[in-house]
Amino acid sequence: MDDHPISRFPVPDLADLPDDIADMLRGVQEKVGFIPNIFLTYAYRPVEFRAFIAYHDALLEKQEGLTKAEREMIVVATSSANHCHYCVIAHGAILRIRAKDPLIADQIAINHNRANLSPRHMAMLDYALKVCKASETIDEEDFKGLAEHGFSQDDIWDIGAIAAFFAMGNRIANMTAARPNDEFYGMGRVIQTRD
Amino acid sequence: MDDHPISRFPVPDLADLPDDIADMLRGVQEKVGFIPNIFLTYAYRPVEFRAFIAYHDALLEKQEGLTKAEREMIVVATSSANHCHYCVIAHGAILRIRAKDPLIADQIAINHNRANLSPRHMAMLDYALKVCKASETIDEEDFKGLAEHGFSQDDIWDIGAIAAFFAMGNRIANMTAARPNDEFYGMGRVIQTRD
Amino acid sequence: MDDHPISRFPVPDLADLPDDIADMLRGVQEKVGFIPNIFLTYAYRPVEFRAFIAYHDALLEKQEGLTKAEREMIVVATSSANHCHYCVIAHGAILRIRAKDPLIADQIAINHNRANLSPRHMAMLDYALKVCKASETIDEEDFKGLAEHGFSQDDIWDIGAIAAFFAMGNRIANMTAARPNDEFYGMGRVIQTRD
C-alpha cells in the first residue's frame, strides 16, 4: 500500500467542505467504493473544483459524437505525454472499463504507435498529441485529415478540447503530486464474461 | 485591419446564445468597448464557456495573495512559451494596464530572463514556466525556493494553477486559431500621467 | 485478444530452430506457461539470439550486488523512456513479481519522480536515465553521487550496463514491432497473501 500523502497541499475533511461538494463526494464514494484522490486534492479550492467538474463532465460525459471510450483514449495518450502519474493510472482504469479492453490503456500510454488501433483512432490520437505538444503548428491539413476519417466539426473540437483540458489537469496533478488511489491500478484488467 | 475569421469554428450570433452568456457579453462590450474574440470563439460551446469563465475569474480576479498584475505576468510568460497568438496579445494588453508599465509585457513575452523584474518575480515566472513546460519534474526544492521569496502556500497554488489553466486556454486558442481583436495591440502602451 | 503479428520479421517454427535454442524455448514454456514473443522474434537470428541471452542473463540474473528487483526497475524506467511497448509490459510484469509490489512498475513507467521510491533508488534511476538519454554528459559527479548512496563500483557498472543493454533491446523490439504476450499485462498485479 502506498502511504505517500494524497497531495502536497492540505487535503480538506469532508466535514469542512461546502455541502454541494461534500454531497457529490459522498455520492461518488457510494457508487465507486472510494473517493478518487484528485477530488480531495482539488477540493482545497472549492470554486476551482466546481469549474473543473463542470468542464470535465461537459467533455467526458457527453453523449453525442465520440464514444466515452474514445474520450478516455485521448486522456490516456496526452496524460502519458505529460508524464502525469495520477491521470494515466486513474483514466487508464476508466478506459479499460469503458473500452472493455484490459490491454488498450497500457498500449496507448507506452507508445500509441504500437497500440492495436484502427486508422481512425490513430488519427484521433495523433491530433490529440499535436494539441498536447505543438498546438501552435495546427493547421488546415490537420482538420482535413480528421474529416477524412469521418470526424465531424464537433468531434474535432471535442478531441482538441479534451487534450487541452488535460493539459491543465495533468499540470494540476503534477504540481500537487496527486497520488492515484491504489484501487485504480487493477481495475478493468480482467475481462468480465458476459453471459 | 485584420480580416481573418475570428475562429476556425462557427461563431454564434449574440441573439442565438443563452441569455446569461449574451448578457455577460453585452456587459463586457459596454465596459471595454468591444467583445474579446475569445469569448465569441468559446461561446460555440455554452457549457464549456461557463466553466471556463468561472475558472478564469477564480484565478485571475482573486483579491487575496498575488496582485492582478502578477497574475497577468504568469499568463503572458506561459502563453508566449506556448506561442499563443491570442493570449499574448490580449493578456499583454491587460498586463500593461494592470502593471501600469508599457514595456513589461513585451519583455516577458520575448525573454523573461531579460525582463526588468525583481528576483521575486523572476522566481515566480521560473516556476510558472516549469509548470508550463516540465511539470513532471516539479519537486520540493521548487516549493522551498518560492517560500524563500515570500510566496505563501496559496500563492504557490495560484501561480501553478494559472500556468495550468492557460496550458488549456492556449491550446483552445491555438486549435481554434482565435484571432485577437486589433484593439488589444495598442492598449496600455502610453503611460497615463499620474497627477 | 491481440491478434497483431508477433514481429514484422518472419517468426521461425520451433521445429526449424537449432536444437539448443528450441530446447531453451521449450524449457521456458514449461516453466512460465508460454514463450515470450521477444524470444521468437529474436530467434530469426540464432547467433544474435545466443549473444543476446548470454548478455541478458549476465546482467539480469546476476546474484551479487543489485537485487533482481532493482535490475528490473532500471529496465522499466529506461524502456519507458524509449517508448518500448514490449519491454515495459514484459519487464513491468517481472518487476511486479520480483519486487512483490503491484504498483511500482506503472509508477516508474509513467514518471519515476512520482514513484514511491527511496532516495537510493531515485538516484539509481536518475543515473540509469542519464545513460539512456544523455550518456555523453556523464561525469565524475555522477559516480560520486552514486557512491554516496552506497553503490559499489560494480553496482555502478551494472546500473549503466543494464541501461545500455536495453538501449539495444528496446530498439530491436521497436524495429521489429515485437508484440508482448497478453499474459504479461496482468501478471503480478495481485499481492499474494503470505501466510
Next chain:
Amino acid sequence: MDDHPISRFPVPDLADLPDDIADMLRGVQEKVGFIPNIFLTYAYRPVEFRAFIAYHDALLEKQEGLTKAEREMIVVATSSANHCHYCVIAHGAILRIRAKDPLIADQIAINHNRANLSPRHMAMLDYALKVCKASETIDEEDFKGLAEHGFSQDDIWDIGAIAAFFAMGNRIANMTAARPNDEFYGMGRVIQTRD
C-alpha cells in the same frame, strides 16, 4: 523607464570613439532622435562594429529583390526564435514602420503560423526559421519550394543570409544583455493617415 544598464560590457563615450564611428552615431541620433543602444554596445569593439554595420547594411538596406519590409520580417521571426530581447523590440519597430502595419511584428514574433501572411511570406519565414534552427537539414527541396513562390536565387541567398546574420546579432545582443531603447516599443503602432 527602464534603468538597467545598456550592456554588460563597458559602454564607450562618444568622445572616446574613433571619429568615423562617433560621426555615424551622431548622424543616427540626428535622424532618429536617439542612438540605438546596440550601436553603443557594439562600439566597445570598433573593428567589429565597422564589419557589423557594413554587413548589416548590405543585407538590410539593399534595394533590389526582397522589400525592406520583407527583410525585417525575417529579422523579427528569427530573433524571436532566439529569444533576443533587443532585436525583437528594435526590429519589430522598424518592421511596423516599413510594412506600415502596426500588428504584423507582434504576430510574427509570437507565432508566424498565425500571422496574417501571404503563402509567399509564409514560405519565406519557414525557410528563414529553418536556417535559424536546423540549417544542417536544408536541402534541394527547400530551394525548389522557394522558387515556386517566385523567389530568385539572389532572394534565396538574402533570406538565408539575413537569418544567418541575425543568428550572430541575436547572440551578441543576448551575451551583452543589450537593452533596447524605450522608444522602440511604441514606434509604428499607430497607422498614419495616408491622405
Next chain:
Amino acid sequence: MDDHPISRFPVPDLADLPDDIADMLRGVQEKVGFIPNIFLTYAYRPVEFRAFIAYHDALLEKQEGLTKAEREMIVVATSSANHCHYCVIAHGAILRIRAKDPLIADQIAINHNRANLSPRHMAMLDYALKVCKASETIDEEDFKGLAEHGFSQDDIWDIGAIAAFFAMGNRIANMTAARPNDEFYGMGRVIQTRD
C-alpha cells in the same frame, strides 16, 4: 600523446584474464599492432565481453548482404549522434580503410546530409539514425522506402540491429569514458596507391 586513463573502471592485466580472452587480445595485438582500448575496458567483465564480441562479430563481420564498409557507415553515423568519442574515432578509422575513402568518415560524423553518398546510402543512414534516435516511430513506410532502394528484409534487420547494438556500445563507452587509442585517429587517411 593522450595520457588519460583508458577507462573509469579498473583495467585488467592480460595475465589476470581468462585464457580465451587473453589469447584473443594477443591475437588482435599481433594482427593490428595494438589492443583497442575498448577490449581492455570491456574485459573488466569477461562474461559480458564474450557476449559483446559474439554479437559484434555477428553484425559487423557478416559476409552476406551489406558490405563491411556499409556496416561501418552505420556505426559512425549513429555513434556520432550519440557523441561517442571512442566509437567515432575507432570505427571512423575502420570505415576509412574498408571504404578505401579517407574523407567519408568525417563527412558522416559531422553531417551525413552533406556527405558524398548515393541515395541508397542516404536512405540507409536515415533509417539507422531513426533507430538510433526515435525507434518508437518506425513504421511500415520506413520498410517500404528501404525496399525501394533494394534493401532485402535481412539487410533491413542488419541496418537496424547495428544501430541498436551501437546504442548499447556507445553508452558503455560513454559511461566508462573509454579512450580511443591514438593510433586510430590517423589510420586510413592516406589513399594507398592501387597498382
Next chain:
Amino acid sequence: MDDHPISRFPVPDLADLPDDIADMLRGVQEKVGFIPNIFLTYAYRPVEFRAFIAYHDALLEKQEGLTKAEREMIVVATSSANHCHYCVIAHGAILRIRAKDPLIADQIAINHNRANLSPRHMAMLDYALKVCKASETIDEEDFKGLAEHGFSQDDIWDIGAIAAFFAMGNRIANMTAARPNDEFYGMGRVIQTRD
C-alpha cells in the same frame, strides 16, 4: 576525390571578381597552396565577403588575450554543434596546426566533455556552447565562472563573439552546402618533429 560542386550558388571566376578580392584570394593560394572553398562561395557576394573577412580576422587573428589555438577550439566546438561540414573540417585542420596537436580537433568535435582539456578550456567551451545553443539564458553566473578561470572581460567578449560569428558562418556554409577542400582533412595530423 569529392566532385560535388563547391556551393549550391554560382561560384565566380577569379577573373570576374573585384581586384581587391581577387588579389586576396591569389595571396591565399600562394601561401596555403589552394583557395579555401568558402572564400569562393562567399565571393558570390563581394560586399558581404569583405565584411565577413574583416570580422573574421578581427576575431580569429587577434594577438592579445586568447591564443589562436583557443580561438579555433571555440570554432570547432560550436561548428560541430551546428553540424557544419565545412567549418569542422577546415577549422579542425587549423586547430590541429595551431595547437600542434593531431588529436584535439576530433575530440572536441565529437564530444568536448571527453576531450583532453584543462578545466579552463572546458569552461571556455561550455560557455561558447551556451552562446551557440541557448544564448537567451546567459546570466551573471556564467561571467563569474569564467572570471574564476582567469578570463578577462575582453576574453569573455571574444569567446562569445567567436561563437556568435560562427553561428552565422555555419549557417552560410550549411545553406550554400559549401564543400571543404579535400586538403583540409589530412592537414596537421602528423606531429612535426621539433628539433
